[in-house]
Amino acid sequence: MHKASSVRVALAVLTACAFVLLFAASASADTGKFHSADSSVNSSGALVVSFDERGLGNGNIDYTLTADATAVYACINGGGNHPxxxxxxxxxxxxxxxxxxxxxxxxxxxxxxxxxxxxxxxTCPSGQRRVLASVSYTNIVLTDTTNNVSTTVADASRTFFQV
Incomplete structure (x- = not known):
């Protein structure tokens, strides 16, 4: 093998390696990682998950949020008490x-x-109204479906009326 052809082969191998490393670096840069994800329950009893995900590429990112929920409903009288x-x-x-x-x-x-x-x-008896007394959310999972990255989020609960 001539010296010139050996150099060409070596350059081709180096170029291929550089391309593979560059592709791997750009692919990992767009993976995404949740920096934070916090849960709370709003005044309507809904679960709110606020999050910050970083390391993403440009474009739209799709998310799903799932949780196991328990809601307790009760009857409250005109004085705001649960009989x-x-x-x-x-x-x-x-x-x-x-x-x-x-x-x-x-x-x-x-x-x-x-x-x-x-x-x-x-239904509630006459003179009473049905209300959401308490709510809790467990097994909360937030998923970036675009990059297939998930994070678990702390349980959340709120009591509106003692029953």
């Missing part, structure tokens, strides 16, 4: 939502809201 009776009902199930957000400078800072579970179909 000592068995007129309350707990509902359990899963809540979920999704959203799409534009990445700005490789970052998405946003929030998603879901829930609460719909109130049960039981």
């Amino acid at each position: 000592q009776a068995a007129n309350k009902e707990a509902v359990e199930g899963q809540v979920s939502t999704g959203g799409s957000f534009a990445s700005k400078n490789g970052r998405v800072v946003a929030s998603l809201t879901t829930g609460p579970l719909q109130d049960p179909s039981f």
Whole structure:
């Protein structure tokens, strides 16, 4: 083999290696990583997850939010009290939502809201109204479906009326 052809082969191998390393670096740069994700329950009893994901490329990023939910509904009288009776009902199930957000400078800072579970179909006695007494969310998972990255989020709960 001539010296010139050996140099060409070596250059071709180096060029291929550089291309592979460059492609791997750019692919990992667009993976995304959740910097933070916090949960809370708003005044309507809905789960709100606020998050900050970084290391993203440009474009829209799609998300899903899922959680196990428990909502307790009760009957409240005109004085704002829960009569000592068995007129309350707990509902359990899963809540979920999704959203799409534009990445700005490789970052998405946003929030998603879901829930609460719909109130049960039981009725309250005359002079009382049905209210959401408390709600809790567990097994909360936020997923960046564009980059297949998930994070678990702390449980959240709120009590509106003691029952």
